Amino acid sequence: MNSISQENILVGEIANGLPLTIPVYRLKGDGTGPHVYIQANMHGAEVQGNAVIYQLLEQLKQLDLKADFTLVPYANPIGCNQKSGEFTLGRFDPITGTNWNRMYLDATSIIPEFVRNHLTSDASTIKHAFREQLITHIDQKLNGPAYQLTTGQRIAYNLQRLAHQADIVLDLHTGPISSKHLYCPTYAKPSARFFNIEHVLLIDNGFGGALDEASFCPWWDLSDALKAQGINFDIAVDAFTVELGSQEKIDLTAAKYDAQSILSYLTHKEAFNNSHHQPAKIARYSCHLNDYIAYYSPLGGMVEYLAPLGGHIKAGTPIANILRMERYLSEAPLHQLTFDKDAIAILHFASASVNQGTELYKFFTNYSAL
Amino acid sequence: MNSISQENILVGEIANGLPLTIPVYRLKGDGTGPHVYIQANMHGAEVQGNAVIYQLLEQLKQLDLKADFTLVPYANPIGCNQKSGEFTLGRFDPITGTNWNRMYLDATSIIPEFVRNHLTSDASTIKHAFREQLITHIDQKLNGPAYQLTTGQRIAYNLQRLAHQADIVLDLHTGPISSKHLYCPTYAKPSARFFNIEHVLLIDNGFGGALDEASFCPWWDLSDALKAQGINFDIAVDAFTVELGSQEKIDLTAAKYDAQSILSYLTHKEAFNNSHHQPAKIARYSCHLNDYIAYYSPLGGMVEYLAPLGGHIKAGTPIANILRMERYLSEAPLHQLTFDKDAIAILHFASASVNQGTELYKFFTNYSAL
Amino acid sequence: MNSISQENILVGEIANGLPLTIPVYRLKGDGTGPHVYIQANMHGAEVQGNAVIYQLLEQLKQLDLKADFTLVPYANPIGCNQKSGEFTLGRFDPITGTNWNRMYLDATSIIPEFVRNHLTSDASTIKHAFREQLITHIDQKLNGPAYQLTTGQRIAYNLQRLAHQADIVLDLHTGPISSKHLYCPTYAKPSARFFNIEHVLLIDNGFGGALDEASFCPWWDLSDALKAQGINFDIAVDAFTVELGSQEKIDLTAAKYDAQSILSYLTHKEAFNNSHHQPAKIARYSCHLNDYIAYYSPLGGMVEYLAPLGGHIKAGTPIANILRMERYLSEAPLHQLTFDKDAIAILHFASASVNQGTELYKFFTNYSAL
């Protein structure tokens, strides 16, 4: 049995002065594998990742570990506990509206000087020095004048500080009502086949504030900047956002399956000795982020969702009925919606009540088999 | 084809001065049947009743009507449009917290004088005069000083004014995540068999502010008060709260089934000529409201719900797992919950995240076959 | 310097498993005075009471105490931290809508048996035994099956358990935008003059779920029940809800003034040796709760409040302008509101945007000098 340690990190204080803490679990490997960082529940309603971390811990304590592990459930102690009616209003800071997963720190600014200082370094030196730089950069913000940090930044930077120490970063999310899908940087596409996830979104190098981007963009930028100097340096970090299915649900059986999916990927990344975790034999599809289309409701009304999640939809087939009962006599009360492209329905809105312009669906278009 | 008329009644104004209106649909029968009032969506997230009214209208326009019908979808124009995150926060007035279905007017006060004035009247006179009194009582409030009415009362009283004109009142609701069930006054128990609803809650004469109570309590009180004077007077109104299943969902197929269930009941109440709608052959169970037990979470945590809705649960069998990932090392991370009584699980909370004390389940106990 | 002790009591757990605690401060007197219980901030936005407790502690540590003191700031660790936009949404449980100050336990049921058992007891025995009974009654609920307690009850009962140990209970609240006022049971009217509070609401014996009522109603009921048996027993507990002014504000200077007001009342109640705290010489007005009139907005719109808080308003004088800019051409854009009674404006709504039926003002009517 591997030993697991727990630390509770302090990430803020609330109005009655009580501390906001996040539990951090750690397992040590034999020193020959990568460092793996996995967090869950940055968005308050997206709880299933906690169950996946539970199932991972149950497995990891029995495996022969090469890798070190840092696992962080309940990554957002505000979002996680923010109720509004029965549901959890945890997607954005309730005070400011800022998405909790858009507050990580951009490290772009540190690259030019770093490159100038490492034109003659070897890859291993670069890797260690850059990691140290990333952590220092975060520390400067965390240790700078306290009045310069927002609530969300304080949470995000503390987590990012942990993530920067890892070679592999998995941020466990869910959609609203959703099939499984994976946000994967294009360079890591070959690794995507090792997850048991049917739908893979390929994303370019662009920082929008999310943890996966905060983890891989600096290394990708570094690789590009060194290449511009004629130096070949492979991107040293894999980072993914793993969308586990629907929010507001705990399913321990599904969590076990998803833990095995992660163990399969980590086996591929040589995190274990003697692991037999293999990817499932499933059809996988990839789609570029530019072809991931949001479909906003063209009408206000009550929605019957018709497109099966993960289902391949032909252009022009019905995807939803919109019921508008206050127009029963004045116009047709039922409007059938279609989408004008062949698509895979990945997720839909969590409620049946929508305004005109509410995001109804997100679709893979121009997808191909992976 | 029967003709349907629409009226939009004014029930309030919002901050930018725009009117709050509710659509009211009416069909006229041949004058020999009861007057039927059906409303839906008083709680904003409980939208499926609108779909049932849609399916009812589709049927009613083709049936041979004895009864008059008043159908009111979107009964609450504030609750229906109150979003908080993706979900609809429509169970209570967002300003005051008052449950929208606890604001109807109590008519108890009019009974003593009415009885004194009708000690020698016949049943038909009593029925007509009391109905008129109920409507007058509401009108006095609606036409009294404008500063004496809350937002919710204005909506509720306008609806109650319509309901008081009917002999049969159905208020279509849903639970959070729920099986179908029916709130039925004990005197109407024989009628409950004509709905296709497995679970029937029997309620006594007690006014708590809901529409079903506001509709039947005055007639029940009147019947009791007349009986105390030695006069036999049957309770002249049937009123039910029909819980259609889960909130935040539109399912037109299920709505058609539930419309047929209502048509079966209304056939029994002689609302139609030549209707062949019959109740489905299903097992039905009844439970007294006093035996309808709320089970509040004994722990804060993330919930995996295990009890199947409508399922018959043996005392002591697991009903939920509570995951507490911040106690992975310090205590067991998974707590199995049980209930100490044999029960039918009727509904559970809509979210997987609960505080200690959040209502997890509601159970029928001491139930019997109906 | 008197010594102050602190205990943090556990009143619940939130979704990420973290404990909800409330700080309790205690000071011991010389054993010859009453036991005083003061809490603040049960409603999340009503924070000024915390500052009053701060100022009280600053004073109490220097006074010569006869009384024992229990002081509880931050009485509601959920409400206190519940943000929705910039403001604190702490008046009701965000899940259920239940007002946090309507969840205390009703002790009515214990009285008949208690009276039967104490028909021959002396007053001191009755007082001690009844206090013990009240605490036992609460303990039975707190120690009963965990699944029977709501989140709010768990908080309320834990506080009530502390309050029942006291002879004097002060629950510090604020209005929305408000002048100071005091909820005072009619029997304690003579004591009301010792607070520096201009406006006093006299309330009868009726339990609605609030802490003041939960504290005095059982003793009042007991006194009445004993009187019915021919036994004279003075109501042994004083309990008040103290409305300190407006919510969402901390003002340490005002808090010091209000602490002195409380010290003046407590001096009158012989809580100190050698205290010179005297009530301020101000005009005081009392009004019976039945004459405390809510004025709901007769129109939806934007409100300019005109009635000065604490101001004596003549019937028919303007109390507000309602601006309705979408009717600039179709009708007058500005509506002047009046109230049809002479009144003192005690509080008004916290926002300028109101629906038709939003509570605009609360007025003392039929008031008299105290």
Next chain:
Amino acid sequence: MNSISQENILVGEIANGLPLTIPVYRLKGDGTGPHVYIQANMHGAEVQGNAVIYQLLEQLKQLDLKADFTLVPYANPIGCNQKSGEFTLGRFDPITGTNWNRMYLDATSIIPEFVRNHLTSDASTIKHAFREQLITHIDQKLNGPAYQLTTGQRIAYNLQRLAHQADIVLDLHTGPISSKHLYCPTYAKPSARFFNIEHVLLIDNGFGGALDEASFCPWWDLSDALKAQGINFDIAVDAFTVELGSQEKIDLTAAKYDAQSILSYLTHKEAFNNSHHQPAKIARYSCHLNDYIAYYSPLGGMVEYLAPLGGHIKAGTPIANILRMERYLSEAPLHQLTFDKDAIAILHFASASVNQGTELYKFFTNYSAL
């Protein structure tokens, strides 16, 4: 008396199918002045602009108009009516968290081709053609596939379509608790002196999604792009965000003063014949946006705000007390906050309860007399 016309534009539909409309008021001048567009209340709680539009209309109908006017109160029919507790939660879309004033359309993309096509046009032709292009660009979005527009974009683009027709655009906002201030593009600095607003924020050419930027950036970009081609073209549009003071307040007297401030500016812009409106003689200060510093709370707690709004604060003087009553014994319960720069306090947070990291204040630093 000038005639005023009203049109209600349709900008969306809500869940019960009812239309979202915005009232638009228009006055025609003699054709020799600029076209002026003024809107208010895009953020739901920032209502005072509606009162300013009211006072403007009262004046404009009596003035001798050169300019045409388009005035839009209640610009956001969702935000304006979104209550959460007593306050208005109208700063962001309650579903997505997106700030309502960050959804306007970026026109940058149309500039390169436009410049290529107008290298030989005269200034007047350029102005007219570019305005037409801007409107066409918006129309393409509004008339494109309905499923491509979010709720907020539909509102914003409809307003922007009106604003693009104007030479002068004023977007009336307020701060939380705030002194008056003006967001002014640097090129329009001389005009800032004609408003009766003490504090002026100078902003560069950068599009972040707000209406003022959406109005001036395209013209500024165009001017720059033409200059790069050696063509001199003055920026043809003035656009300002006018921050009128505090949210959640209607004050008709203050509104009249602010209407006069706008009339003074518009007199300067030759909107009237024979207008005598002159700017007030007040001290004005300007500060570059980069020097406008947000001060986030270094602690969670209850805040007593000490810095007077509009007050000139010396570095190191107290700006707030943070009360932390759960640490009364374990550390000092009162923490005094200071800011390390000389500053003018422009606004502070609307509530006394703050998390660590909540924005407490915004300060002008490095300001100078205007």
